[in-house]
């Protein structure tokens with residue numbers, strides 16, 4: 111009996127010493143820089159609590175309302191007791207079938223809802239978990255730069271290494287952003303990165319329409335990307351967050367339409383921006399069955415699926431094309447206001463064909479400070495919060511990103527404030 115008590119006490123002492131040791135050490139997360147958008151959001155909150163009037167164009171939190179039928183379905187479903195049970199981590203069949211129909215209608219791509227689609231809690235969650243499920247510690251992942259910071263963070267969280275490949279031949283090219291099969295500079299850099307990296311890269315992550323630069327691609331770009339990936343035997347992960355947010359005649363292509371894509375590519379879609387459902391945390395991953403299976407297996411350990419009424423509401427949202435058209439038309443009008451306004455006061459920028467961001471080169475008076483300091487000046491002296499280009503890649507110090515997340519009147523006011531700032535400089 112006493113022997114048992116003594117060994118129990120010894121075990122407790124050992125556990126305490128282990129715990130004490132670990133409380134002094136570093137965490138996995140310490141390897142990641144603070145999320146750049148989070149830092150800006152904090153500066154905005156601080157400014158506002160100090161009484162400053164701020165127009166926040168640093169990020170986007172859609173306030174477009176919600177498709178009515180989606181909300182009805184959510185509420186009706188939430189009234190049923192069984193809706194509050196565990197759901198299915200891969201997503202309910204009805205949602206996966208609707209996603210498959212959506213792909214067939216918009217892109218002519220046929221998907222098996224059983225093997226080639228998994229629901230995710232938005233793209234951030236899905237992409238992070240896909241890498242965690244498939245990249246082994248020490249694997250490498252190729253990322254075009256600049257890129258959405260969540261992509262590199264997901265690579266790092268999976269304990270993989272990142273190989274950056276510049277998307278543009280030179281930073282100024284980020285202002286004329288249509289990439290196609292003849293964008294040889296990018297493809298040569300990608301080939302070189304794949305040749306020189308050992309062990310060979312696990313995957314490349316791309317995202318078009320692009321955040322932050324609003325660059326778009328042609329179907330030929332994806333065809334060449336898949337051929338390159340075949341040659342190097344790597345996976346391709348496409349973050350297609352702005353699939354539905356085309357603002358003119360341009361239509362963003364799906365990578366899954368490219369020949370050979372189903373053998374090595376997946377694509378993430380989201381209802382956050384196009385369907386105004388950012389807070390619902392709902393999206394999905396589609397494509398290569400092996401990658402989808404890995405994602406589902408990991409998720410089966412970590413979550414029990416999205417709240418079922420949200421999944422049923424999402425089905426209605428996907429079917430409501432009129433709502434998405436209205437969202438598009440709002441973003442297009444806002445884009446015209448800010449692009450026109452900034453051009454008038456001497457900023458250099460292209461009108462984006464898709465997405466919810468405007469990428470602009472700082473005017474000379476601000477350029478000399480670099481994008482970080484210029485953003486600070488814009489916030490402090492014009493009350494306009496933007497994202498500095500350097501937050502996405504050090505080479506982007508002459509650029510800032512504006513979001514289209516506020517109504518036209520506020521965008522006009524932002525331009526007015528910046529014009530006044532220009533006069534003071």
Ligand SMILES: Cc1ncc(COP(=O)(O)O)c(C=O)c1O
Pocket residue numbers: 231232233234235258317320321349351379380381382388392393
């Ligand atoms: C390129 C890109 N991917 C993913 C996301 C996040 O999408 P979700 O809300 O589906 O996680 C964003 C949001 O800004 C984005 O810009």
